[in-house]
Amino acid sequence: MVRKWFQGDRDLKILPTFWQIYKGxxxxxxxxxxxxxxxxAILLISISTYLLPYSTGLALFYSC
Structure with missing residues (x-):
């Protein structure tokens, strides 16, 4: 609003202008x-699937 006032646009309706800018x-x-x-999410899934076989809990299943 203040920016538009400084640009010389003094005759503004405050609430409609605010809502228009807010929505955008x-x-x-x-x-x-x-x-x-x-x-x-993509990074989390990628890292967790990469590190999953090397975790201590599942290492027992992969060592057989």
Missing amino acids: DFLKANLLGLIIVVIG
């Missing part, structure tokens, strides 16, 4: 969060 930023932030969670 909310969707962007959640999309970024979803991407980070998916990458984290």
Whole structure:
């Protein structure tokens, strides 16, 4: 809002402008969060499947 005021756009409706900006930023932030969670899940699954045979609990089954 303040940015638009400094740009010279003084006749703004505060609440509709706020909600429009809020909705756009909310969707962007959640999309970024979803991407980070998916990458984290892929890394977690990859690392856990790589380290699973070398864990002490399952080493007994692989040594036979």
